[in-house]
Amino acid sequence: MEQVAPKKAKPARRSPEPPEAGEVRLGALDGYIGYHLRLAQNASFRAFQRKSGGADLRPGWFAVLSLIGDNPGITPAALSRAAGRDKSTLTPVLRDLTKHQYVTSQPRLGDRRSYGLSLTELGRERLTELAAHAKAHDHVLDEIVGHEKDILIRLLRRITEEVG
Amino acid sequence: MEQVAPKKAKPARRSPEPPEAGEVRLGALDGYIGYHLRLAQNASFRAFQRKSGGADLRPGWFAVLSLIGDNPGITPAALSRAAGRDKSTLTPVLRDLTKHQYVTSQPRLGDRRSYGLSLTELGRERLTELAAHAKAHDHVLDEIVGHEKDILIRLLRRITEEVG
DNA sequence: TATTGTTATACTCTATAACTATA
DNA sequence: TATAGTTATAGAGTATAACAATA
Numbered sequence: 001m002e003q004v005a006p007k008k009a010k011p012a013r014r015s016p017e018p019p020e021a022g023e024v025r026l027g028a029l030d031g032y033i034g035y036h037l038r039l040a041q042n043a044s045f046r047a048f049q050r051k052s053g054g055a056d057l058r059p060g061w062f063a064v065l066s067l068i069g070d071n072p073g074i075t076p077a078a079l080s081r082a083a084g085r086d087k088s089t090l091t092p093v094l095r096d097l098t099k100h101q102y103v104t105s106q107p108r109l110g111d112r113r114s115y116g117l118s119l120t121e122l123g124r125e126r127l128t129e130l131a132a133h134a135k136a137h138d139h140v141l142d143e144i145v146g147h148e149k150d151i152l153i154r155l156l157r158r159i160t161e162e163v164g
Numbered sequence: 165m166e167q168v169a170p171k172k173a174k175p176a177r178r179s180p181e182p183p184e185a186g187e188v189r190l191g192a193l194d195g196y197i198g199y200h201l202r203l204a205q206n207a208s209f210r211a212f213q214r215k216s217g218g219a220d221l222r223p224g225w226f227a228v229l230s231l232i233g234d235n236p237g238i239t240p241a242a243l244s245r246a247a248g249r250d251k252s253t254l255t256p257v258l259r260d261l262t263k264h265q266y267v268t269s270q271p272r273l274g275d276r277r278s279y280g281l282s283l284t285e286l287g288r289e290r291l292t293e294l295a296a297h298a299k300a301h302d303h304v305l306d307e308i309v310g311h312e313k314d315i316l317i318r319l320l321r322r323i324t325e326e327v328g
Numbered sequence: 329t330a331t332t333g334t335t336a337t338a339c340t341c342t343a344t345a346a347c348t349a350t351a
Numbered sequence: 352t353a354t355a356g357t358t359a360t361a362g363a364g365t366a367t368a369a370c371a372a373t374a
Contacts, residue, residue, distance in 0.1 A: 024246040027234030028295065029227060033305040033313065034208050036320035039248050040327075041205035042365085044198050047327045049340095060341075063193060070191030077355055082188040084203050089342055091357055113350045113355040131192065141197040144326050145319050149197065152319050155309050156200035162308050163204075163211045206342080213363090224364070241332060253365060255334060277332040277373045 037159075048137045062134055064093050065119070065127045068103060073116035075108070084160065102126050201323075208305065216297040226298050228257055229283070229291045232267060237280035239272070248324070266290050 029035050049059060067082055068074060076094060080087040094117070097103040102123030105115040119127065145152050193199045213223060231246055232238060240258060244251040258281070261267040266287030269279040283291065309316050 024231065024238065024242055025234045026246070027230060029230050029234075031317075032298065032302045033309065033316060033320075034212060034298070034302055035227065036317050036324065037201075037205045037208055040320040040323040041201045042248065043324045043327045044201055045340095046365090048198060058340085063199060066191060066193050067188065070189045070193075074188065075355080078188055082190070084206065085341080086343060087356070088344085088358080111351075111355080113348095115356090134196065134198070138196045138198055140327060141323060144322050145197065148315065148319060151312065151315060152197060153195075153200050155312060155316050156197075156204040158308050159204040159305060160200065160207045163207045163304060209363095210342085222363085239332080249364080250366060251333070252335080252367085275332080275374075279333090 033159075044137075044141065047140070048134075051133060051137055058093075058096075060093055061097065062127075062130045064090070065097065065102065065123065065130065068117050069119050069124065069127050072118040073106070075114045075116060077114065079117070097123070100126075197323075208301075211304070212298075212301045215301055216294075222257075222260075224257055225261065226291075226294045228254070229261065229266065229287065229294065232281050233283050233288065233291050236282040237270070239278045239280060241278065243281070261287070264290075 045059065063083055064079065067079055071078075071082075074082075076090050077087055080090050083090075094103065098105070100122075101120055103117055104120055105117055108114050108116055142149060209223065216223075227247055228243065231243055235242075235246075238246075240254050241251055244254050247254075258267065262269070264286075265284055267281055268284055269281055272278050272280055306313055
């Protein structure tokens with residue numbers, strides 16, 4: 001549970017009276033799923049950012065690009081539902097991805113309010129590139145959880161679907 | 165007073181050609197621990213916010229209050245390490261908690277740069293109250309994961325500690 | 329020199345509300 | 352009336368950098 005940057009760890013070892021560094025009691029917090037969920041997600045997210053920071057990989061891009069790649073013609077609304085976020089959060093992402101020529105839109109025949117999204121050739125290349133980073137990152141997670149990965153994903157998915 | 169549960173689901177059930185609502189393929193994303201971690205944490209966080217919004221329960225308060233309660237005399241720096249966030253993020257939280265009379269500071273005898281934190285009687289009451297909300301929320305999570313709670317927490321903790 | 333706590337600043341992710349153009 | 356997409360605004364959570372005081 002240390003900082004992200006260097007490895008200057010060196011237990012202060014003073015601890016005159018009050019609870020110091022490593023010996024803090026988590027107490028009731030330790031039994032909360034929500035607490036551990038937050039810590040783990042945060043740690044994972046920061047590690048991911050760190051690892052891909054140099055590659056112009058916005059954390060929000062990969063999931064969107066990947067979903068479009070697997071669902072050519074998908075609409076922004078369907079995308080937002082699949083990604084579990086509000087449609088308004090997608091607008092800037094899609095604008096960026098379009099500006100970078102990773103994504104194109106086609107008008108939808110039956111509904112002029114909407115439009116279908118798909119990857120350009122460039123977008124496909126970009127996705128491949130980003131997927132390599134994501135895979136490397138997730139590989140670390142895979143190693144940490146080992147053979148219990150299936151259980152973990154099943155539980156997380158259940159939380160996503162049923163919490164409310 | 166305003167209920168936040170509109171609950172106006174309305175399955176569109178049209179799906180002419182492109183991937184619509186529920187039938188989106190997650191594709192590669194589905195195998196990523198990081199992806200499910202993010203979705204689950206987000207869903208859980210929002211549910212928690214929704215449930216406790218009326219009670220003036222800032223999501224960031226409970227963990228801090230709880231940690232101080234379990235570690236009287238803890239310093240802000242130790243607190244930040246225990247909570248896994250930067251010390252600068254604690255300053256405003258502690259200011260609020262102090263302003264509300266939930267937390268007090270005592271000077272530290274051996275180190276005049278720092279100070280020890282502890283709960284006031286009011287803070288202890290507040291913590292009890294917040295803990296009830298948190299417990300209710302986490303109870304939902306408990307039910308979702310069932311008997312595999314221990315496994316889940318163990319895996320999450322391992323991720324928190326080892327990712328990097 | 330290193331650490332504690334504070335301040336200033338900024339970025340990401342996300343949400344709600346209001347608006348348009350359709351449907 | 353309801354939905355799709357956009358815009359504007361807001362808030363939570365977090366980070367980094369620089370600073371003064373102290374170690």
